[in-house]
Amino acid sequence: MKRHGARAAASFAALVLWAGCRPAEDGEEDAAAAAVEAPAQTCRVVRQGLSLPEEVRETSGAALDPLVPEVFWTVGDSGTDPVLYAVTADGALAGRVAVAGARNRDWEDVAIGPCPGGDCVYVGDIGNNQNSAGNEVVLYRAPLPRPQDAATRPAEVFRARFPGGGRDTEAMFVAADGGVYLVNKGQRDDIELWRWPTPLRPGPVDLVRVRVLAPEPQQPGDAVTGAGASRDGRWVALRTYGRLALYRTADLLGSGEAAFSMDLAPLGEPQGEGVAMRSDGTVLLTSESGEGALPGRAAWLQCPLR
Structure with missing residues (x-):
């Protein structure tokens, strides 16, 4: 190292x-x-160990539906269908919506944020980038569907590159102003925050490095696996396999530290991957099934914001 x-x-x-x-x-x-x-604090665990539907064993990201409060959206990892899964707060499958015109090379995160005309769902095909041809990441954007829809409207496709070589990346969030940000995982690289140039265009374009968040982790469990922003634009949640951190957005985009963090080990997640949050401090965590045929998992937390 x-x-x-x-x-x-x-x-x-x-x-x-x-x-x-x-x-x-x-x-x-x-x-x-x-x-x-x-400051390191503990969020209140509202519910943990919640089993997800069989279809989302490989959940790799999460986003809370702003119009249907009891529903969240998740996506599968590489090798699964290019589909958005709508899941109820208690883990039941509420819908299976194909992303029209999209391909799942390695989907790693999903977000819901503003776009021209209203709310859109953003899907980041951003994983294992250092091994991919052309050093490209792909962003799909489509108007937010309803859980009962069969497919989205045709997705817009945007392509970008990491300057100087690929970064294995699993975390993405969309800010209240529509800005799209990536946080690379920290596998053989520093953990860095990147901005997708706006206005979004087909590309490929070069991503812009905003800041280094931390040097390359020395423990695999400290790799960043998910991100999510609150709808009011004030907060961003970052997670690793074993820890949750909440940042004030201005601090994260500037040079500030996390407001506080929480050890996730007591939740017993098989492989923590996704995170989403509401403006009131409600945080959703999702985990892949890990080894074997176990279902994916979810947990709900209530975190103090001040």
């Missing part, structure tokens, strides 16, 4: 999300100790 200077190490600890994943270098102890005192 590459070594990092004191400034990067202090920022790394201050993020809390990845704090404690590397030993401090000489002279870093005081800065790191102060940094890890950033």
Whole structure:
């Protein structure tokens, strides 16, 4: 693993999300100790271990429907159909909606956000990018469907590239102003926040790096696997396999730290992947089934926002 200077190490600890994943270098102890005192709180677990339908064993992202409060949307990972699954809050399948004109190479996240004409669903075909030809990621956008629809309207397709080489990426969120952001996983790279140039156009275009969030994690469980923004635009949730962090949006897009974070290990997720949140601090987590034929899982949290 590459070594990092004191400034990067202090920022790394201050993020809390990845704090404690590397030993401090000489002279870093005081800065790191102060940094890890950033607020860490526990969200109230409303429900955990909720089984998802068989069709979404490989859930890789989640988005809360703004028009049907009891429904969330999820997508399958690579090798599954190009389909949006509508799921009720208690885990029942509410709909199966094909994304018209789309292909699922490696769908890794889904978001709902503004677009010309109203609300749209955004699907990020962004995974395993360092192994893909042409270093491209693909974004699909379509008007938000209803759970009972058979298919979306024809999806718009936007293509982009990571400058300087691919990044394995699983996290995407759409801000209240329609901006699209990616956070790469941190597999063999620093964890970075990227912005899709706007207005969206077919491309391919070069993604813009906003900031480095943390140096490359030294533990696999600290890789970033999902992101979601609150509809009021004030908050963004980032998750790894084992931890949840909530950022004020202005802090995340600037140079600030997470407002607080939570250890997700007690939830016993097989493979934590998706996260979505409401403006009132309600957070949804989804997990793939892991090994074997177990169903995917979901958990609902209530997090303090202030």
